[in-house]
Structures are given as C-alpha cells and as structure tokens.
Amino acid sequence: MEKRSSTTFVHEVEVRKGPWTMEEDLILINYIADHGEGVWNTLAKSAGLKRTGKSCRLRWLNYLRPDVRRGNITPEEQLLIMELHAKWGNRWSKIAKYLPGRTDNEIKNYWRTRIQKHVKQVNTYDGQTSSMQNNQGNMFSTQTCTGVNPMDLSHYPPCDNPMSYSGSFAPETNENPWSMEDLWSLQVLSND
DNA sequence: AATCAATTCAACCGCCTCGTG
DNA sequence: ACACGAGGCGGTTGAATTGAT
Structure with missing residues (x-):
C-alpha cells in the first residue's frame, strides 16, 4: 500500500517521502535500540535512512515506540480528551x-474526526439540549463510568514512564501489512 | 456489482522556540 | 545581539478504506 511515495533531492541528498516501508521501520527500530533516540538528523544519516530527521522522529513517536497504543479510544479517554x-x-x-x-x-x-463532528451535530440542536452541554459543547457527564472525575488530574498523571503503563491494550488497528509484533520480534532477533 | 461520498489517519508542511557558537 | 540548526508543535493534505446508494 505504497501511498504518496516519492523521492526528492535536496542539496544532492536523496530524501524519501511518503509511507514508511517495513525495511525502513526495522532500520529505525534497530538503530534506536542500539544508539537511543535524539539528534534525529544525525540519526537518519547514520542509520542510512533516506529520510529527514523530522520524518524519523515522527515515525518513531507516533508509530514505532514500543509503548504506543493505537485505536480503540476508551470512553474514559474520550472524556479526558474533551x-x-x-x-x-x-x-x-x-x-x-x-x-499514556x-x-x-x-x-x-480523533478530536477532528470524531468529537468535533459530534459537537457540531449536537450544536445543531442548540437550545433544546443546552443543559447537556458545557462551554465546549460537551454532551457528556464529567463523571466517567468508573466514577473517576476526569478533571481530577491526579488520576491521570503525565506519563513519566510510559513503559510502566499496565492498562488494557486495545486491539491494533494497524493497516500496515506487518504488525508491530512482527517488527519487534524481528528487532529482537536481529539483536540476538 | 459498480459507483460515488464520507471518513480515517499517516505523514508532510510551516512556524515557533530553544540552545549554541 | 545575532544567526543558525534542531526539535517540537499544530494545521493540513491526500490515499486508502468504509459506507451508502
């Protein structure tokens, strides 16, 4: 599913754009496992990736990090986001x-595609449902189904150590032909 | 089954901030 | 004080997917 894949040349240096391939993911994972994150431009060059540092950073943070959770935003998370x-x-x-x-x-x-849309719909009934909304069009109670008030941020500390998160992981909605499990097992094997 | 419209989300772009020389 | 590069952030794009007709 190669979408928007292209290659441009900046100062004689080949730069790939578009979706990442499994090979590129593996290179990035292996390199970070060996050398750690940071100094992304240098990392991209040293790892032999024809990507910008920004692109590597984005790919790692949004997709490849072992602690990243994707899909299935829970009602509690939705409330907290709102x-x-x-x-x-x-x-x-x-x-x-x-x-976390x-x-x-x-x-x-998530906000743009789900919540914002929903808020717009609710706002079309403005007046009739004013008692259900706060100033952001929030049509939900501030009490979650678990009885925890999302405004009490002590229940949701900033994640200093995301690796320690022990919540239930949602099933992956990864569209890539390769799963994160595949990538990480390959990474472990290659570092063996 | 085919076509069109709507939705989703990975990835890019441009701007801003911060650290360094 | 200024210039420059790197990293971070929010906005936007557009291909793939899903749903409706």
Missing part, C-alpha cells in the same frame, strides 16, 4: 501527556 481540550484548547502534545501511550497526532485526529 475535558483537557476544554481547558487548554488545541494543545495536543500537552493533552497527550495525560493519556497516546500520541498528540492520534488525539488530534
């Missing part, structure tokens, strides 16, 4: 700190 968005606006990275394993990109996408 509450935090009401508080901070489009500060996605800040909001993401309170949702979730990326700012995923939260942003």
